[in-house]
Amino acid sequence: MTRARTMSLPAPDEALNDATHPPIALQRGIALGFLAMLPMFLAYEIAFTATGGTQHNTGEFVMSAPLAVFGEDATLVRRLVLAVCAIAAAWHCFHRELGLASRVARVVIEGFAAALVLGPLLLLLQRAFQLPEPRAIAGTVSAVPSLAQGTLHFAGAAYEEIVFRVGLQSLFYLLSVEVVLFFTESAFASRVFGEGFAIVGSSLVFAAAHLAAFTHVLGPGGEPFDPAIFAWRVLAGCLLGVLFRWRGPGVAAWAHGLFNLALFIGAGPDVFL
Numbered sequence: 001m002t003r004a005r006t007m008s009l010p011a012p013d014e015a016l017n018d019a020t021h022p023p024i025a026l027q028r029g030i031a032l033g034f035l036a037m038l039p040m041f042l043a044y045e046i047a048f049t050a051t052g053g054t055q056h057n058t059g060e061f062v063m064s065a066p067l068a069v070f071g072e073d074a075t076l077v078r079r080l081v082l083a084v085c086a087i088a089a090a091w092h093c094f095h096r097e098l099g100l101a102s103r104v105a106r107v108v109i110e111g112f113a114a115a116l117v118l119g120p121l122l123l124l125l126q127r128a129f130q131l132p133e134p135r136a137i138a139g140t141v142s143a144v145p146s147l148a149q150g151t152l153h154f155a156g157a158a159y160e161e162i163v164f165r166v167g168l169q170s171l172f173y174l175l176s177v178e179v180v181l182f183f184t185e186s187a188f189a190s191r192v193f194g195e196g197f198a199i200v201g202s203s204l205v206f207a208a209a210h211l212a213a214f215t216h217v218l219g220p221g222g223e224p225f226d227p228a229i230f231a232w233r234v235l236a237g238c239l240l241g242v243l244f245r246w247r248g249p250g251v252a253a254w255a256h257g258l259f260n261l262a263l264f265i266g267a268g269p270d271v272f273l
Contacts, residue, residue: 030166031089033250035100036107037158040257041082044155048075050148057156058209059163110247111254118239118259125235132228153264157257164206164237165244165252173198195245203237 044060053075056064067074067081093100126133176197180190207230208214212222223229236259244252 028246028248029093030249031092032100032103032107033248033253034085034089035093036104036111036250037161037253038086040155040158040253043151044158045079045082047148047151047155051152055149055152057152057159058215059159059161060156062163063159104250107248107250108254110251112258114243114247114251114255115258115262118236118255119262121239122232122235125239126232129231131231134226134228134232150261150264154257154261157260158253160206161240161244161249161253161256164202164209165241166249168205169198169202169241169244172201199238199241199245200234203234203241206237206240207233 044057048055048060064074064078067077070077090100093103123133173194177190177194180193181187184190210223210233211225211230213225215222240252240256243255
C-alpha cells in the first residue's frame with residue numbers, strides 16, 4: 001500500500017526573492033552561516049598552528065577524521081576544503097541576495113546578543129528544573145590562560161556547531177520525522193516530535209562529547225562526569241539547538257563561541273546572575 005504525501009507551499013515571506021525583502025530562509029541558511037563563521041575558522045587555524053597542532057577541538061577532530069588518509073597533509077587538505085566551501089557559499093549567497101556584507105554582520109551581531117542571554121537563561125532553566133548549579137564549568141582551563149588556548153575555545157565552537165547542530169541534529173530530525181510518518185501519517189506530529197527528538201538527542205551527544213571517557217582518543221583532556229555540569233551542557237545544547245533552528249548556524253556558532261570565551265576567562269554562575 002502506498003502513501004501519498006502532500007507538499008505545502010512556502011509561506012509568502014519565504015517566496016519573496018528580491019533585494020529589499022529577501023527570504024527569511026536565506027538569512028538562516030547554511031551558506032550565509034558558513035560565511036559568518038569564516039573568522040572563527042581562520043582564528044582556529046591560526047591558534048592550531050600556534051599550539052603546534054597538539055590541541056584539537058572535538059568538532060574539528062570529527063570533521064578531520066576522514067582526512068587522516070592524507071597523513072601529514074591532512075591539515076593542509078582541511079584548510080583547502082574550508083577554502084572551497086567558503087568560495088561555494090559566497091557564490092551561492094552572491095547570486096541569491098544583495099547586501100551580503102550587511103547580512104553577515106547581522107549574523108555576528110545576533111550571535112553577540114544571544115551570547116549575552118545564554119548564561120542567565122541557562123541558570124534560570126537549571127533552577128526551574130531544580131538541578132544543581134555547576135561551579136567549575138571551565139575546569140580544564142589552565143591557571144594562566146594563553147591567547148592561543150582562548151582562541152581555540154572560542155573558534156572551535158564553529159566546528160562543533162557544524163558537527164552537532166548542522167550535522168547530527170539535522171540527521172536526527174530527518175530520521176525521526178520519517179519514523180513518525182510511517183506510524184502516524186501526521187505531518188504535524190512528525191515535525192513536532194522530530195524537532196524535540198533532534199534537539200534533545202543531539203544535545204545529549206554534545207554533552208557526552210566533552211567527557212574524558214569519549215575524548216581520550218584526542219589525547220589528554222576532557223572532563224570527568226559531573227551530573228551538574230553534564231546537565232548544564234545538555235541544556236546549553238538544547239538552547240543552541242533552538243537558536244540554530246530559529247536563527248541559523250552562524251548565530252548559534254558565534255553565541256556558542258563567545259559563551260565559551262566567557263567561561264574560559266572565568267565567568268561563572270555568580271557572574272551571569
